Amino acid sequence: MSRELENKVVLITGAASGIGAACAELFAREGARVGVADVSLDAADALAAAIREAGGEAIGIACDVTRGAQVDAAVAQLVATWGRLDCAVNNAGITVPLAPIAELEEADYERLMAVNVKGVWLSMRAEIRQMLTQGGGSIVNMASALSHKVHPGASFYVASKFAVAGMTRTAAVEYGESGIRINGLCPGNIRTPMLENAVTDPAAVAALQALHPMNRLGTPGEIAQAALWLASDRASFTTGALLTADGGWTAR
């Protein structure tokens, strides 16, 4: 069976760990040429090297998604290297310490919104500008089950993921006729380094698991399969959708 992203050029942000890394590895196995973009160039280079060692094609790219010039440069580097940009997974995102609204800090708001919201906008802007010159493309924005639900203490994160969902659907309507598909992917709680650093108490992990009717955390690989589906031509009629892979959490 032929690989489904054969020779497609893909940009993945926040690609050095967690869901982004799982996407980079899976997409590369499916034949994609992957721009592994991360705020940490060392980590991006290390993953790109591991992908190349496994027989794939990848380059590491330094990219702070809160800086438009860096995002534009990342797209330009992929175009310079491989000539085009077919798909993107805008995955870079952060959390800040949980606290109720009245206890939250202004600096944390600005830091989180800059990465999770402004970063997705800047990424889409650069990607869409390139895709318009090629007649199409597919963009997957990392939203969250918290694009649908709330979680006490996580109001900045929730607000940022509602924003990603809204931008995703708006952009899909704006660029549908240009052949650019734009979808959101909404994971539940996934066993990633970000989650494992934020939640260490076993009782708290069990409580997180219990949010999902399937009573487990998802794996980065399961989210990568969903991202692959959206990015690939199998999803050629899907745009403006929020694909939810959350063990049933939002159905509750």
Added chain:
Amino acid sequence: MARLNGKIAMITGGAAGIGAGVARMFAAEGARVAIADIDAAAGTALAAELGERGIFCPLDVTSEGDWQRAIAQVEEAFGPLDILVQSAGISRPAHIEAASLDEWRAHMSVHGEGAFLGCKYAIQSMKKAGAGSIVNISSVESIRPGPLFVCYGAAKAAQDAITKTVALHCGEQGYNIRCNSVHPAATYTPLLEQYLKSAPDPAGLEAIYAGMQPLNRIATVEEVAHAVLFLASDDASFMTGHQMYVDGGVLAKPYPKGEGA
């Protein structure tokens, strides 16, 4: 690598339209497929086309006895069910002033009772298999029903509630049985071709249907079948209770308009 190697699937409404497209794609991906339909001639012909991978089961989805017999027939032929796709449906657009109570009951019966019985008996079989995936074909009309879809939209919304409750129940019981729905917009099925053919200006109506979607076209059966395949397969192992839109973006569109909207 085939995505459904060794899986046993039953597809209601499997003799035509989206159901038939799903049956062909599933067989090509390694599944054994039971085509369940009220149309014995078309169902038998498609089963024959699939060769040893296909059988036909007579099924009126509103009949509890039919469901029991059909699932027993699949278990006898292939083994317990891994996958159920519920694609059987009817759609006869009418607004609230024109629709009769009989039409309401017919839509509710096929989509509501059909999904209820299908999930009920599929779960029984899937528990023997140890895992399973149910995919209910719903519609954009359950999410944002247009004025002509009082019966169809309500019936698909009833089906959606069954999808979600089954997902929750199976998850909470630890069954490893997932249940999701797929929501297509206008798709080139025999039903759509029939609408188009009966219109005074078929090409004009086709353009109206296409223009409703930001992608400015109508879906193919294969595009919908790909979504069903994904949800049915182990690639979607963390997905349950989800309403998956395959709608060309129409549900994201703020001002839908036009005939049939």
